[in-house]
Amino acid sequence: MSNTEFNGSSGQEVSPTPLFDMEALPENVYCEAFSGKAQPRSHWQPILNALNGKDLAELRQHHERVRHMRHEDGATINPFDDSTRRTTSWALDMIPLPISEEEWTGIEGGVIQRALLLEKVLADTYGPQALLKNGSIPSELVFANPNFLHSCHGIQPSGNRFLTFYAVDLYRGFDGRFRVLRDYASNPAGIGYALENRIVMSRVFSELYHKTQIRRLAPFFQTFHRALIQRASLRKEDPGIVLFSPGPDSRIYYEHALLSRYLGYPLVEGQDLTVRNGKVFLKKLAGLEPVEAIFRHIPDLSSDPFALRSETANGVAGLIQVCREQNIDIVNPIGSGFVDTPILKTFLPLLCQQLLGTELLLENHPAWWCGNSDGLNQAIAQLHQLTVGPAMDTSAVVDQSADLMAKIRTNPSGYMISAPVIPSLAPTWDLGGASQCYNVVRVFACATEKGFSVMPGGLAITAGDVETLKTGSPEQQQSKDIWVLSDNPIEPFSMMNGFHTVAEFKRSNDLPSRVADNFLWLGRYLERAEGLIRLLRAVYLRLSGEDRLEEIPELPFLLNILRTKNIIPKNSATESKHLFYRELVEYLRDALYRKDRPESVVFILQRVQETTRNVRDRLSTDSSRAINRLEDFGNNPSSDPLELLDKTLFTLSAFSGLAMESMTRGLGWRFLDMGRRVERALNLAILIRIGLPEICSNSRNTLQSLLEVSDSLMTYRARYKSTFQLAPVLDLLLADESNPKSLAFQFSKLASHVEHLPRQNKRRFFCAEERIALKMLTTVRLLDLTELECGENSPQNEMLATFLTSMEALLKDFTMEISGHYLSRVPATPHYAMISGEPAV
């Protein structure tokens, strides 16, 4: 069915033609908004009126605002990846999906009952297995089901709650009844997007939103939080709860970042957590911080690579052992993915009678298991009308075109068949106007002290065709905000409160080591990029002049630096006195664009983007936006290199400025700045050490270009107003603590940073990095540069070279000590050695 079929006003700009002037209602499909031609359902009336009252241009503006706000909030996938792949998960459609109070009461009751039932099933499966023993569930459901985790059997979860967070997909059939399509417990996704949708909608349609009595979402999150605290008997002031995400590679990382900010649970990845003495800890700069509860956004099978023998870098080795010891509350307990088993739902009607003594309130979407004769016969008789799917393994994909019957016969218990899904249609905003889309409603529930609480709202997932709705990825689907209407006035409850309490920073001036590590490297890469760009710009500037290459006296100096730093190859072409222009230009282009060379600009810029991505949730939106511009580098190699280098340098400066300005002077900022200082000092020391002989053989121009590449030319001119002389130039670059580009300045900053790092021993200059920083600073302060002159083998020259070499060595020691002490740079991915004594007889 095409969208335009229902689209009465597409392409027509005549207003105020009613937006939803339906020409025809679809047959055999439930229509959410209309009960008949031009007969809106009463709970849709306020929304339809509000939309009909606006002209198309205004609606387009609204749509743009919705899109823009979603984008601004960063709800895109992997924003630092290839720009071509940038997409949005569950893009928000500005027309909400209202549900009447009466209908919602039915859904709510059904979801609570289902959650209670599923929890009982989980408790039995991971406990006495009475349902298995008395034949209520088939043995395949446990023994041939990858969602049943043997290693979790017998674990008693915190508060004895086996299910604490649950989501269910419902669709409305032609008869107007809601049916269950899928249950989620392993890692229910979408609640963050539901929250984001509500935030955007309440801003864009603030008048309509506040005039209509719509139930608020925020109390649900409060209930979730309170129940978790109560269950795990956590200290209320300082609850050690973290939000565990697979990291920026996740398609819905945005949701994790948003929930982390909203709930005030620090966002952590597998590498941030460690297991000691049967407990979980968060690795922070000041040491290990105990974790008492985990809101998990990582599937069962990735959560503990050690116990589950999975080769994933995302999990925490030993997590299940901590659960065995009952030292953690994980939402949901690992193993709850048993609930996600597709075939489980067909057994629920009987289980409900048996375990709860009542009828199952929410009907299932009709499905049959091929593992019993009824299902198999059904499959044989009606295969072409039914959909075949995996019965156990949620990740399995069944190729519908292959010889299905043969597949089913070899392993009947692995398959199930389902009736076709015909979900209801709801109005959606298309750029041209309104059209219709299919939708599924995802509803969320959390455990409370008494049972379960359902979020009054949720995520309506929509798509133009049923197939995308059923199996598509979040990027291919859209979403709507669900407005649960209330007959009573709504108590005001601020949605925004959550956003202003960033618990982690309030709690302590501490940082996960992984984040600090990324900040340090971000600082280093930023500075490395800037230094390299300055150097290349200096070369390009000279090439673009009128002079012949041989006539540029400082060129050999600059090229020598490039060669020593491995930026251009060390060969005769660049070393010969007679330079070949064309060859040089080629080398320089490589230095800009060769992605496979770690010394190239484009390579370093990629590292900048990568490290930024890893600390994205701690940077301001403006600074992330600046970094997005770096993506263009390398996309059009035909552009003028000088212009490109200038532009990139400008972007980098803007980014640094924004990032530094908007960051609190906490540990993140310190590590970012330390990285920058270390890199700048190293770069400068190397520049001078390499340049020294050239400087002396050709003083004036070379001195000037040395000042230029170390970004101190203006300072020199302002200060000395004289010709370039060796001693004052080196004084400015090495010893002048007031010059932010000097070596002494970098050392003094480093010394002050290390002083502020968290440490165990209170005594000053006790740790190695502090002593090294002091040594560097003192040495440069005591450096005697008077009477420094050029001359063959002059002793001062040698002294200077020795000084610079030792500073380089100390800087390297310094970063090693910092890493060893704070960042413990063991291989990022733990190395899983699964070895056995080799069986041999």
Next chain:
Amino acid sequence: MKYRIIHNTSYKYSAPASLSQNELLLHPRSTPYQEVLECQLSIVPKPQYLHCRTDYFGNTVHVFMVQHPHNELAMSATSIVTTSRPLLLVPDATVPHERVAQRLAEHKQPIELEASQFVFASPLVTINTMATAYARLSFPPGMPVLKGAIDLMQRIFTEFAYDKTASTVDTTVEQVLIKRKGVCQDFAHLAVSGLRGLGLAARYVSGYMETIPPPGKPKLVGADASHAWFSVFVPDFGWVDLDPTNNLIVNERYITVAWGRDYGDVAPVKGVVMGGGAHILSVMVDVAAQESRQQQQQQQQ
């Protein structure tokens, strides 16, 4: 028989390992034919954390963590076990295999339900047409289950070459079938896969076997190794262990440590290390009879 088994495993790391987590299945099980008198575990450096549990299959599992930097890790398990010869069934008198498969599918008795968990594919043992077809040759219609299983064991013993170089921990059943060679783990996996393909219950067993030196030669300490075989379910009786590597029905010279669906459930030592660089693994197993054969015969007389 009374045995003392020493099973040493050690890792040497090229760089200090900051954290090491290990799971050990080295504690022999008690069975109707085997009594565990003693089992001592020693770990160097001393772990800060040690936990012991019984897993889903009834095996004893130790989990431990060394939480400070270390360059070496040595684990040693010393067990004293007495074994007796399992009851022997008349293979011809066992239930036909089709009937076994049916009873497992119906699992009316608790013991059959318990056995039925070993009917399905498991992480390391797929059920595939190749392995099933291979096993089917030993199970013509009406074949008594144990007779067929013994035949399968004999065929694997004769048709497959023992070759240490042909196999790794990850070798699949299909690869073994194609190469026609492997180690005891591969042979056990192949038998397990084939039997399950016929709807029979088969489990993977890990343990040791006493090796007897050639006549006149002294027994070399450390010549032993950990060993693996398979076990098949015979209704109204229980499990019968068969060793395709040696073509033997498991007897009192075998010591059972653990069983599960496949190697993954019972790997004697598995670990995860943070840092550590490259590592060198060495394993030493010694199975020593505590009384000489003559003494035992005298006692019996």
